Amino acid sequence: MPPKQILVIDDENDIQEVARLSLQLTEHWDVMSANSGAAGTLLALSEGPDAILLDVMMPDMDGPSTLRVLQQQGVQIPVIFLTAKVQPADRERFMRLGVRGIIPKPFDPLTLGQQIRAMLAWG
C-alpha cells in the first residue's frame, strides 16, 4: 500500500517544516506543504492528497475560506484544522463547517500522526 499523502497548509514555514518532519518520521507519510490557502487549494486539486492539515489563521485566504473553496470545488478530501484557536466557541464554529477534526497548536510532533489517524478512522 502506497504511503498516505498529506497536505499541510500553513503560512508559518517553521510549523510546516515541523509538521512535515514529524509525519514523515513517525508515520512515513508522504507530506507536501503550502504556505497559503490559495497555493494549498491548487495543490489539493492537482495532487489529491488523502488528507489536508489546514491552518486557520492565515493572511488573505484563511482556513475556513480555503475549506469553503475546496468544498465548492467538490473536493472531498477530509480536512483537519491545525489551529492555535482553542476556545470552545471556535471549535464549535469549525465543527459546523464540516471539518473532520481539530488539532490544537502547539502539537506534540510524536503523536500528531496518531491524532490524524484517529480522526480519519485510519487503522
Place this chain on the structure above:
Amino acid sequence: MNGTCVYSIRGRLTAITMLTSAAAMLLACALLLARHIVAERGELDVQLRSFGQLIAANSEAALASNDRGQAEAALSALRATSFLAGRIYTNRGVPAATYVNGSDVAVPVHPWHADGIVRRKNGLAEIFFPIIHNGKRYGTVYIASDQEDLRDRMKSDAQSMTIIVLVSLSAAFFLSSRLQRSISGPLVELARVARLVSRNKSFSARAVHPAGDGDDEIGNLMTVFNSMLAELEQRDQKLVLYQTQLESTVEQRTAELTLANEELLAAKNAAEKAACVNAQLARQSALILNSATDGIFGVDIEGEPSFLNPAGARMLGRSLPELRGRSMHQLIHHSDASGNPLPEENCSMGLALRRGDSVTDAEDLFWRPDGTSFPVEYSATAMFDEDGNKAGAVLTFRDITDRRAIEKLKSEFVSTVSHELRTPLTSIRGALGLLSSGLLGPVAEKGQRMLEIAVANTDRLVRLINDILDLERIESGKVELTRGRIDAQSVVNQAREGLQSIADQEGIRIVVEPHAGTLWGDSDRLIQTLTNLIGNAIKFSPANTTVTLSGTAGETEFTFCVADEGRGIPEENLSSVFQRFNQVDASDSRTRGGSGLGLAICQSIVTAHGGRIWAEKNEPAGTRVQFTIPLELGESVSRPAADATMLHPATSIRHDDPAVLIVEDDSDLARVMSEALTRHGLQTLSTSSGNEALRICTEQRPSLIVLDLGLPDLDGFRVVCELRKNPAIENVPLLVYSARDVGSADQSRLRLGPTEFLTKSRGTIADFESLVLSLLAAATTRTKDEPHAA
C-alpha cells in the same frame, strides 16, 4: 371663754337664779320690815295712849283743883319714860304743866285736838288726850315721843336683813353655779363640740354628757346630736371616700385619657410620618425609576405593559401609551439575532409570570420599532401583592452594546495574544519534540537531557497560556456553564480514569468511596475541577500513599472531597492556595510543572456554580480539598430559560416535545448538533457511548437517533443491531452521521425506521438540521397516518 361670756348659758342661768333669789329675799325682807314698823308703831301708839290716859287720870284732880303743882307732879311721871315732851292744858287751853325732855322740842301752845289719836308730824308721834272726870272735861294732856328708837331698831333690822340677804345670795350663787352645770354643762359641751366641728370641719368630735347619763332632754339632745354627728361623719367619710374614689377615678380616667391622647398623638404623628415617608418614598421611587439608567418595564397579570421608565422608553424607542394593549414579547422580543421568530410561549417574561419566579439572561436582544435591535442583559421577576397573589412581572434590562464591544475587544485581544504566542511555541515545541525523540539522529546524553527540559518547559508554558485563557474566560463570565443533571459518581469516575495512568506511574493509589447524588451543573467543568484537584493530590503525594475521593449529599448541595496523604499545606496558607500563582513552595512551580492557576480555576468554576471550595488539614497527614455543587432539586429549581440544559447530556426528557438522541463521541460536535436542534425547539440527549445509547433508548424512546459509527465501545452497526431487537425502537427514525461514506451493503445493515446517511466531511450542520427535520416530519406524518400530508 367657757361660761365667762355674759351671754353664756351658764351666765344667764346664774343671773336668772340670782335675780330670782334676790327678788324673793328682798320682797320677804321688805314685808318683814314693814310688819316690823307697823308693829313698833302700834306699840308706841299704845304707850302714848296708855301714858296719856295715865297722866290724864292723875291730873284730873289737879285740874279740877286748879292745882298746878299737882299737875306738874302728874306730868313728871313721864320722866321715867323716853317720851320727849308732855303738857297739860286747862280746859281753856292754857298750859298747866309742861314736861320737856330736852331743849329743842316745840311743845304746841294749844291743844289742837283732844281725840286721843296719835299723830305723826315732823318725826314726832304726838297725842292729845282729853282729861275727863265724871263726864266733865277738865283739860287736855299732850304727850310727844320722838321715833329714834323705832328708827334705830329699823336700821338694825335692815342691817341684819342685808347680811342675811347677802349670805343667802352667796349661798344661792354657789348653789346655782353648781347646780346649773347639770343643765349648762351638756349645753356647753354641745356648744364646744359644735364649735369644734365648725372650726375643724370634722365630724369626728362627740359630745360627752358631763354627768355621764343622758336620760334627760339634754341627754337626748346630745345623743341625737352625737348620732347626727356620727351620721354626718359617716356621710362625710363616705363623701371623702366618694371624693377619693372620684378623684382616683378621675385621675385614672385622666391618665387613660392622657394615654389615649398620647397614643392618638403618636399614632397621628406616626401616620403623618408614614404618610410623609410614603410620599417621600413615592417621590424617591419615582426619582429612582426615572433616574435609573436601566430600563424598567412592568407588565400586569395579563402580560400587558403597565409601566415603563424613561430610560426604558429611550432604549426601546417607544413610550408606554404605544405599548398599551399589546404584547411585550411581540413588540420587543419577537425574533432572535438572525431574525428568526421566537415563540411567545418560551418568552422569559411570560415564564416568570406563569411560574411566579424570576429569570435572568445576560445576553438577549430587544427590538426597536424601526427594526433595529440592541443587545440586552435582563431579568424578569414576578411581582406579588400583599396577599401573595401574582400581580404581574417587572423586567429590568440594560443595553449592553458598549459592554459587549469592550468584552469583544478584550476577548479578541486575549485570543490574539494567545494565538500569537502559540504560533512560535508550536515550532519550538515541535522542533524540540523531534530532537528529543531521537528521530533526527542520536543526541549526546547531556544534550538529550537539555532537550527534555526544554520540552517540559515548553509544555508548561503552553499550559500556562491555556490556563490564563481559561481563567480569564470563566471569570469574565464569558464561559457560560452548560448545566444539566450530573451523576456525582460518574464525574468522579471520569476524572479518575483520566489520571489513573499518572497515578500508577507515581505509585499512588486512588480510592473512590461510593457516593450518590444528582447535581445541577456543567459536567465538563466539574470533571476539569476534579481533574485539577486529583492531579494536585497526586503531584504532592509521595509514592505508596492513597488519594481518596468521596462525596456527601446535603439538603441542597453536594460536597466533593479530595484527600491526600502528602506533605500537607501549612495552616496559614490553607486559604491562600486558591489565589493565582500562589504555590505553597515557590520552587513548586518549577519542579512540579504547574501553572499556578489550577486551584484558581477550580475556585472560579465552583463559584460560577454557586458553590464553595476550601482546603483543610487531613488527618493524620496531607490535605483535604472540598467543594460544593448544588444538587438537582427537580422542577422546583428555578432555571434560566436560556440555560443550555438540553444542549448537553441529560438523563430524562419531557414527553410532549420530540427528543433527539445524539450518539457521538466527539463532544464538540455533539454540542454543535445539540445546539442546532434546540434552536428548532427539539429536546436533545447526548451520549458518547453505544451502551449508554442503548440504555437511553429503552428507557426514554427518543423520536429520532443521530448515530456516529465510530464509537469507543460498541460501533454503530452493533448499536443498530441491538436496537432492532426492541419493537418499541425498531421504527424510530435514524440519521447515520459518519466520518466516512457508507457503502450500500453497509447501509442495509444500518437501517432502523426511516434512515438517512450523512458523511461528515460533505455535509454542513445546516444539511444535518434539514435532514433531522425532514425525518421527524416524515415520522410524525406516518404516526398520525394522514394520507394527504405533504
